Amino acid sequence: MDLKKLQPNKALEKKLNIAAVVFTIVVILLLVWMRGPEPRYDFGIDFGFLPPLHSGLNLLTAGVLVAAFLYIKKGNMGMHQRMIYLAMGLSVLFLGSYVLYHITTPVTTYGGEGFISYIYYFFLITHVVLAAVILPFILFTFNRAFTGHFERHRKMARWVFPIWLYVAITGPICYLMLLPYY
Secondary structure: OOHHHOOOOHHHHHHHHHHHHHHHHHHHHHHHHHOOOOOOOOOOOOOOOHHHHHHHHHHHHHHHHHHHHHHHHOOOHHHHHHHHHHHHHHHHHHHHHHHHHHHHOOOOOOOOOOHHHHHHHHHHHHHHHHHHHHHHHHHHHHHHHHOOOHHHHHHHHHHHHHHHHHHHHHHHHHHHHHHHHO
């Protein structure tokens, strides 16, 4: 598909934005529910292997986002688009495995003390809050490009990209800091 010839489609963007809002609300409600009084399910499988996968998916997402950024800076819209699709796919895989892990496994708490605990909680809190806040904006930014509103996409992506990248990097940092307590 030649992206430069794509005509903006406001009606499709509006529908996709509504879907993005509904998806975001469902995800946030699901995450809040997961953090309630341990609604654990036993599928007969130990999903303790998933946290390193979560970390790896986040790291891959960060690398793919950087590649997408570099491709668009070089003017290669096709590769930029492929990288964004890949980053979105990796994020969906992360979300699915994250939910599976947390509905089947007791919460692991951080056991560090002193100054390092402040660093951990800073990363954790900013990661969680920014992940929740940025989700709909990632989808809105995607929708703008998908529907041919490239200038509006560009304006939003300038501030969405660094926040998404921060979230993708701080996830593995939190994992590595929590690793001794699993």
